[in-house]
Structure formats: C-alpha cells, structure tokens
Amino acid sequence: MRLAMVGTGYVGLVSGTCFAEFGIDVICVDKDASKIESLKKGEIPIFEPGLEDLVEKQVAAGRLSFTTDLTQAMKDTDAVFIAVGTPPRQDNGHADLTYVHQAAKEVAQLAEGYTVVVTKSTVPVGTAREVEKIVAEHKKPDAVIDVCSNPEFLREGAAIVDFMRPDRVVIGTDSERAKEVLKEIYRPLYINETPMVVTTPESSEIIKYASNAFLATKITFINEIANLCEVAGANVQDVARAMGLDGRIGSKFLHAGPGYGGSCFPKDTLALTQTGQVMGTPQTIVEAVVKANKDRQHQMAERVIAACGGSVKNMKIGVLGVAFKPNTDDVRDAPSLVILPALQEAGAKISAHDPEAQEEASKHLKDVTWQSDPYDVAKDADALVIITEWNEYRALDMSRIAGSMQVKRLIDMRNIYKPEIMRELGFHYVPIGKPEITVKNETKLKQVS
C-alpha cells in the first residue's frame, strides 16, 4: 500500500507519519519548499509530543518521505489524502475551500489507474461531492477515481495517541471499492477493535462538525453553569462531577474555564453556523455557543480587573500560560489573546510565562515581558492569573510566590489550586464557579523599588 498526503500541516503531518507507522509507504507533499526542506532535515514545524521521534523512525525505516513534487508523490499511489488548510473566510466565517479544490484538481490531472481521493481536511457538508465533480472534470480519460470523506478527530498535544487509538474511524463514500481501500489502510486498528462507521460522504462531513460543535457546547454549558454557581454560592466542580457520573452525560469536557480556543472549535462552530444559515436550517444552539464563548473571553479580563478592585491601571499582572491548552505551542483563538490586550488597554503591565507558546504568542501580543521562569512572573505582581493549566503550574511553591508578590491575588481560571490552601497562604483567590476567597483590607505587601 502506498499513499500520498497533500498538505504537511498539523493533520497531514501527524496522519502521514502515523500511516507510515501502520506499515504503509507514505509520501508527504507540500508547496512550501522551506517546510519540506526542514522536514527532510528532521525539523518538525509544530510542537506535538512524540511526533519528532516518530517522523525520524519512519524516515529511517524508508516508509516516510517528503517532497514538493506532486507528480512524484502521485506515482503508483493507491490513495491520496487531501489535508490542506480550510481557514475561515475573513468576510463571513465560511470555510475557505480554495486549497482543497486546487489540490483536487492537481491530483486528478496526475492520477493514473485506480485512485481513491480522500478529504481529510475539515470541510463543510457537500464538499466531497464538489471534489467528485472537480476530479471528474480534470482526470485523465482512463483514470478511475473515487472520492471519500475521512475526517480526523485528533487533539493537539495527544494527536499520536488519538490517531493510534481512536474512538472511531469514519469513512464516507458510496463506492464499495474505495471503502475496501480505506478499510485496508486502517486495518492495523482492527486489532484494537476500533469501531468503523461507514456512511455517506454527507453524513461523514456532518459527523465531524457535529462532534466538535457538541463538545464546544458542553464546555460552554458548564461555563455558564459556573457563572450561576458563583452567584448562588455553589461549586461547579461538584456540579460537573455529579453531572458527569450520569452515563448519558459523561464527565469529559465539563471543566469550566476561560472559554474554548484552538484551531478547531472556534473555526468549526462558526463554519457550522454558516452552513446552517446557507442551508436554511439555522443551528441556533451553536450560534449561541459561538457568542457565549466570545463574550466569556472578554468577561475573563473583566474578572481580573474586578479582582484588582475595579482598576488595573499601572498594575503589574503576572500571567501563567498563553497557549489555548497545555502541551501545545498553539495560541490560535486562545483566551489569552483577548484577555491580555484587554488588560493592557485598561492600563496593566503584563509579565508572562508559557513553557512552549511564548514564541508564537509574541507574534500576536505586544509589550509583554516574557519570563523564562514562572516565579519571575509573580515577582512584585499585583495579581497572578493562571490561563493555561500546564502541569508545571500545578505544583508551584505558592508560599514562595505569595512572598514575592506585591499583592497576594490569584485569579485561577483553571481551578488548579485548592481554595483552603490559598486561604491559609493569605491569597485573595478567585477561582471559576466557586466562592471567591476575599481578604480584608487588601494592601500592598511591598513597595515597588
């Protein structure tokens, strides 16, 4: 079995490498020559645990290679996966399919014999049919091409595990022949008895959006319940735990926080609402989720300002974590990109730390003092804000932090610290969805030198 992966972004690179681990010959192709050059040298453009080692292993085994030449990639290939970007269009949030259409056309022009063209990129319902039309129009007369939708459900930071041990594989095609090729590609997963859902391209495309939108809804739901808990004096973690014990609800994605971010949920929820509008079936729940999540990120900045007595003018705010979640350097649509500028706008000076995302974040955030040590962020700060729950922030020496701050104020947007311990250390502690710990006559502990 031999396959070509068009697009070496996050999805293409992880999928291509993991298919090679399955024992398939994979050739990854990208138009970006500098990216291909780097990959050939073993340099991985993204931070993803385990990926670098796996790429090295598969390249050494001769099963994985990189090229800019689609003609070379298409030679003797059984299947071509299209894993190019589908960014939201600036004007209306629709997924931009320019790269998918272009790739389909170029692949069709080169395909010989029987080839399965698989859309791996997240694409709106109807795209596989459009791709079918494009390939029919551009293919060589004697080539036979079937189109198949095969969405991915990879989480950043856990992408390799997710690929190797997925909850399910979804295959959307009308062609028996294409179905057999896809089943052969995923054969190693039969050992783990991975469920395979074989369905139509339309259902397959909707499965991807519906899954992400549902998860985004679950997060947004618990975030709003957290607001209610704060006002009512309840504890959202107890509420979420008890809810999650109901097997019909499940405990995952019920962690209240500063709002979801990342490269998928914001983009996919927006695209689904657009599809709903275009097709005359408005997705009103998801529309509300998109708005509530946007509002929440702004409310998080207001929460910090309120905790600081209503103004952060000339205050030093320390920030721990700017990535949209731990184990990634990705800051796309991260809550930090809304919270930090809003605090700066209100007059705060920001000092921040992130174990992996500082370089990425500094492309989007201006006038931030970046620290290489999380303890330096707290030094002389008027407030410390935890935005991302990196493991290394869970075990900080909080008495050392308390001693170094200007005012002992902690806004814990991921509920990683215990309120009782924060009380003992004298913190004004603001968690999410739980009673705040206030301090009488909050005063500056130190004079700024």
Ligand code: UDX
């Ligand atoms: C997600 C989907 O999980 C994955 O299946 C899909 O292929 C791509 O989108 P990812 O964006 O990598 O993956 O991250 P995920 O771990 O799902 O988290 C998404 C966002 O939700 C993060 O901002 C995270 O902080 C937030 N989140 C998640 C919460 O706020 N609370 C939760 O309980 C779970």
